[in-house]
Amino acid sequence: MADEVILLDFWPSPFGMRARVALAEKGIEYEYKEENLSDKSPLLLKMNPVKKQIPVLIHNGKPVCESLIIVHYIDEVWKHKSPILPSDAYQRSHAMFWADYVDKKIYSLARQVWLSSGEEHETAKNKLMGCFKELEGELGDKAYFGNDTFGIVDVALIPFYSWFYMFEQCGNMSIEAECPKLVAWGKRCMEKESVSKTLPDQHKVYDLLMDLKKKILAK
Numbered sequence: 771m772a773d774e775v776i777l778l779d780f781w782p783s784p785f786g787m788r789a790r791v792a793l794a795e796k797g798i799e800y801e802y803k804e805e806n807l808s809d810k811s812p813l814l815l816k817m818n819p820v821k822k823q824i825p826v827l828i829h830n831g832k833p834v835c836e837s838l839i840i841v842h843y844i845d846e847v848w849k850h851k852s853p854i855l856p857s858d859a860y861q862r863s864h865a866m867f868w869a870d871y872v873d874k875k876i877y878s879l880a881r882q883v884w885l886s887s888g889e890e891h892e893t894a895k896n897k898l899m900g901c902f903k904e905l906e907g908e909l910g911d912k913a914y915f916g917n918d919t920f921g922i923v924d925v926a927l928i929p930f931y932s933w934f935y936m937f938e939q940c941g942n943m944s945i946e947a948e949c950p951k952l953v954a955w956g957k958r959c960m961e962k963e964s965v966s967k968t969l970p971d972q973h974k975v976y977d978l979l980m981d982l983k984k985k986i987l988a989k
Contacts, residue, residue, distance in 0.1 A: 775800035776828040778814050780807055782975050784877065784929030785837035786825040787968055791925050792844045794964035795852040838869055841925055854922050868908055868915060869926040875901045876930055883941050884979055885986060895941040899948055906952040913958060920962060924955075928965055931956040935972035936979050 777793070777800050779786035793800055805814055805824050817826045817833035827834040827843065834843045845854040856862045879901065882894030905927065909915055915923035934945055934956070946953040959965045 773798075774828075774830050776803060777801070778803050778805055778811070778817065778826040778828070779824050780805050782932075782970060782978055783824060784933065787929035787932070788837040788925050789825045789827055789840045789844070790968045791928065791964050792841045792854060794968060795854065795920070795925075796844060796848040797851065798844070798848055838873055838922075838926060841922060845922075853919070854925060856916065856919075856921065865916060865922045868905070868923045871901075872905070872923065872926040872930075876927070880930065880933060880937065883937055885983060891941075895943060898937065898941070899943065899945075902945060902949045902952055906949045909951055909955055911951070914955070920959070924959060928956065928959045929969065931959065932969045932972055932975050933979075936976045939976060 775793070775798060777786070777789055779789065779802060781804065790802075803811070803813070805811060807824070810822060814824065814826060815822055817828055818824075818835045821835065823835070825835075825837055825840060827840045829843075829847070834840050841854060856865055876898070879894050879898040882890060883898055886894060908923075912918075914920045915927075934953075937943070938945060960969070
């Protein structure tokens with residue numbers, strides 16, 4: 771009996787993109803269900819009653835929530851190709867540290883760069899660029915964060931590449947000028963089909979986020 775795999779998601783969500791990239795890396799067929807976050811489906815509320823958030827991976831009727839947990843689950847269940855987490859315990863813990871760093875830092879600062887103004891905006895912009903520089907330092911001269919292997923840190927961070935244009939426009943900054951190796955990494959990842967077919971166009975994301983910003987600030 772074939773696995774039934776469903777993903778509850780919202781197309782511009784960097785967290786949902788993580789799950790989509792991981793599924794594509796493994797070559798897993800699944801049913802994609804787009805959520806309206808202002809009118810959440812009964813299925814989403816049933817499958818993630820605690821946080822009521824996307825993404826949710828439903829595997830044979832059982833829900834898995836939180837993007838990095840979903841990626842970890844995908845890697846554990848479908849081991850036939852494209853390992854996402856290292857097999858070595860130390861390398862795995864090192865990779866999870868940086869994936870957790872991305873998880874805890876980037877979105878919260880990105881949201882402030884997107885929505886705030888004045889001193890808060892300047893502080894967030896500088897902190898975000900500081901995080902990118904930290905990540906670029908970890909990347910070094912490697913092809914991917916997992917050396918030659920596209921792994922968990924790459925999967926965690928690459929969705930935010932689709933937000934880079936928004937960062938530059940809202941933050942009046944050049945990521946490429948400040949972090950050329952990180953931008954080169956992003957372009958390298960985009961050469962992978964699992965990434966290029968998942969990540970939306972940066973300008974499309976920017977237009978949506980600006981529209982959302984107007985609605986949020988109008989409230």
